[in-house]
Amino acid sequence: MQSGAIMPYEIENVFRTFARRQIINGSLLLSAAIAFLVFLAVAALILGYLTAAIVILIAGAALAIYPVFRSILETRAGNEGLKWQPADPAIQRQQLGISVDYLSKSLDIDAESLADLQSAFIVAEDLALRQIQTQEKCAVIRQSEVFGIAFDAIYLKDRTLVCIEVIFLVTPAVSDERISAVLKKSKAVAKAARKSVAELNVRLMLLIITQLQPEDLQKLRANLTASRFSGTPVDIDIRFMDFEALQRIYVCD
Numbered sequence: 001m002q003s004g005a006i007m008p009y010e011i012e013n014v015f016r017t018f019a020r021r022q023i024i025n026g027s028l029l030l031s032a033a034i035a036f037l038v039f040l041a042v043a044a045l046i047l048g049y050l051t052a053a054i055v056i057l058i059a060g061a062a063l064a065i066y067p068v069f070r071s072i073l074e075t076r077a078g079n080e081g082l083k084w085q086p087a088d089p090a091i092q093r094q095q096l097g098i099s100v101d102y103l104s105k106s107l108d109i110d111a112e113s114l115a116d117l118q119s120a121f122i123v124a125e126d127l128a129l130r131q132i133q134t135q136e137k138c139a140v141i142r143q144s145e146v147f148g149i150a151f152d153a154i155y156l157k158d159r160t161l162v163c164i165e166v167i168f169l170v171t172p173a174v175s176d177e178r179i180s181a182v183l184k185k186s187k188a189v190a191k192a193a194r195k196s197v198a199e200l201n202v203r204l205m206l207l208i209i210t211q212l213q214p215e216d217l218q219k220l221r222a223n224l225t226a227s228r229f230s231g232t233p234v235d236i237d238i239r240f241m242d243f244e245a246l247q248r249i250y251v252c253d
Contacts, residue, residue, distance in 0.1 A: 082161065082197055084146040084154060091150045092143050096121070099168065102178065106171045124209045125166045127246040129153050132164065132207065132239070140164075147192035149185050152207075160201040163189055168209045168243075172220035176228070182206065183232045190233045205237045211244070 087095070100118050109117065132153070133140040142153045146163065153164040165182045167174065186204040193200050210217060217240070229236050 082146070082156065082200070083148075083192075084141070084144050087143045087145045087150045091145070095143075095150060095152065099166070102175075103168050103170065106169070121168050124168050124243050124246070125152065127243075127250050128166060128207050128209050128241050129164070130250055131241060131246060132205075136162075147189050147196075149189050149192075151185070159199055160203055161189070161193065162203045162205050162237075164205045164207050166207045166209065169220065170211050172212060172216040173223060174208075174220075179228055183229065186232060186234045186236075201235070203235045203237060204232070205239060207239050207241070209241050209243050209246070211242070 096118065100114065100121055103121060104114060104117055107117070129140055129142060129152075132155075136155065136157060138155050138157045140153050140155045144151060144154045146154055146161065149163075151163045152166040155162050155164075163186060165185075167178070182204065186202065190202040193202050208220075210220070212220065221240070224238055
């Protein structure tokens with residue numbers, strides 16, 4: 001686990017990264033292919049099959065073609081191949097309902113309090129995503145579908161598509177069912193991205209907003225081990241943010 005810088009009002013920006021795969025850089029492969037081509041040409045020259053002029057021609061052609069292929073890869077890795085759109089309102093309501101349902105079970109509240117709980121979750125999610133946007137210094141697109149899969153937010157930075165799932169916790173535990181659900185979504189996005197966008201990494205961010213005592217927060221971190229995320233094809237960041245600290249930054253004077 002790594003600790004980020006302490007933000008104003010002592011908000012905690014602790015995050016944990018679980019690396020699950022490495023993407024082979026396309027430009028590196030092209031460079032290797034060019035080097036191999038030049039090697040073959042030189043070897044052929046040594047064996048007397050090619051003249052020096054032909055060798056220089058082959059090497060020059062390879063070097064000329066390289067930036068063209070690199071440009072193609074960079075274009076494909078941009079937004080052109082990234083299929084996203086705003087999530088349908090019905091999907092957004094469903095997402096909100098699932099999150100609030102998990103939270104209500106933890107609090108053991110009655111149906112009459114669900115409206116207040118929904119409002120609290122919406123505020124918490126809004127503030128946490130504002131903080132992510134501040135930290136990452138890039139635009140965060142909320143309530144979006146990418147390759148047909150809905151997430152609470154997404155952003156694209158340094159050829160990495162980050163898919164954000166917001167979790168609000170008042171107890172130091174995240175169920176296996178919930179983890180399995182978000183991993184399934186990220187796996188589907190990673191599979192679609194490999195087919196349509198070159199050199200695009202996919203990362204899942206679990207944005208965990210808490211109202212916990214320090215000792216419970218420690219239990220939560222200890223519970224979120226790498227073994228619970230085994231088998232996922234994407235990198236995973238886990239960010240912890242305290243709800244009260246977020247309110248001190250963005251709401252309270």
